[in-house]
Amino acid sequence: MSWEDWSETVRCYYAMITQIDHSFGIISDKLKECGMYDDTLVIYTSDHGDMCGSHGMIDKHYIMYDDVLRIPMIMSYPKLFKNNSVDYRRCDTFVYNALDIPATICEICKIERNPDCHGRSLLSILKGEKPNKEQFPDYTVSASNGQQFGSFTQRSIRTDKYKYIWNLTDIDEFYNLQTDPYELENLIYDSSYTDIISDLRKLLKKELARCFDPFVKSGWLNRTLEENIKL
Template structure:
């Protein structure tokens, strides 16, 4: 059997509900929508951690980031925690089938080591792009900070399209010889991570007046952890109305549509190369973005669906068929994709992987015992350390905030997580069940947070203050 090529496309800070195919918000993504219509769309996909560096390290290693000490981004003054090059990295395994392995774009797995030390043969980061911009557009200055602004740089020279062209060149080169080895391309865009700076025609594509408020906008933070309201003060957005947020959200939409256009060019190059029929395409994101939801910026100190739920599309006709279907079942993108690829290629799947191969779901088979819950973690960032663990099912979400009041949301009645039910006496038994189940999952997947008697007592024996 001919081994398939692998094209992984990852966006940075992309919400699940900001893909046109989700039919949630009016974001135009025709190329991603087509990919979803031709492949499989996973409805309940969650990141293991809504932070750039540890999420990407989890993907490369196939393990929860806490198990090897990756707790936060290594760019914000905290001690560096990162996946060392001596650790297991599944891309190395592809050498057993002579794959050409190429990493294009954002890395964020280690501040010093490059993809070449984790199993890739080639690596193109953004150094060349920055040199080009400095030479061609030396007078461009950014003034709006994290809120973003329109970019004066033409679309052809925008970072999205510069990176897409590198991918197109790589696909053409690796596919030119039909007798050559199969290839694996990891294509990591930085968009739509703030600050959003769209080029024309996308910069003027969305009018602020046409952007609907997020469902979670207008949170009062009643009975919620202190840090949530404090975030508004830390970002100095405590007085923002939707009129202030709408232009920021419009630029977020615009950059997503711009990235979609760049992805369309990559998919066109794949079609033109003749390699499309034998290429598995995976599209996902490391995590989401608040962008004004709950009045917040970025993604820290919360585990709302805005940041933990992500898109996942898989297209590979020999397995997924004609596509256009949606798949249920709770998926952890960064942890389930590594065993999926290894099993697809008949390579050994390490026993220490907490994830499961998606092949049964891709084939439409009944996946016996497939999980009905998601676990996501968080450990703190630029405003201080803060430990959270989440257990989410289709209806309920429980969040263990180890140094503040816990959270419980009824997603059936409160899909935007505005009302914390943690003090509801009718939910006591449910809370105990979720705490115990969370403990079991964290223990099984190697999270050392629950190894101590004090932390174990909180979840197993329900020894948690009600915060009042």
């Protein structure tokens, strides 16, 4: 499809984002007007992105590209987060579980939460403390169970340099994000990355087991992640 074919879709998508930003600004301005802004925890995030023409695709299904997975996570609470004259902080620590949000809210508000609840509070990294690697490792894991498209079940693991994607019914994917940030060249069969792919597969298996992922019991997944065998 040409740009002319995509332009209206992209224009509408950006217009909706602009509308959301404008509406958010109205709320923010009202909080400041009422003197409540500095004592209000604001969380700005999303459940997913949209391909919006990238890779010639639209929507969010059966894909693990950053266009869909890399979502905003902005938190503002001037009363707690402000650091001298700097009232913002960028954090490059991987955060990939929406369950971390209620855990964070509970800690900030000093609310005791049920010990059975999953999720890790983000308060320490929001305050600029050095991330605990056990709680916040140098990778992020994503899962899609093909709710609308059952045969397109996927699991992925991403570091700051690479991304590996396990596909249930298709070839796997591997991208070098340093040289290919837009994920255009699948290097899964490139022998120069064999060891890296193997390491990522093992790490993905370990993380899926930790999270009690049902596919860990599948010989199909285990053959791929443990033995590097893809049927």
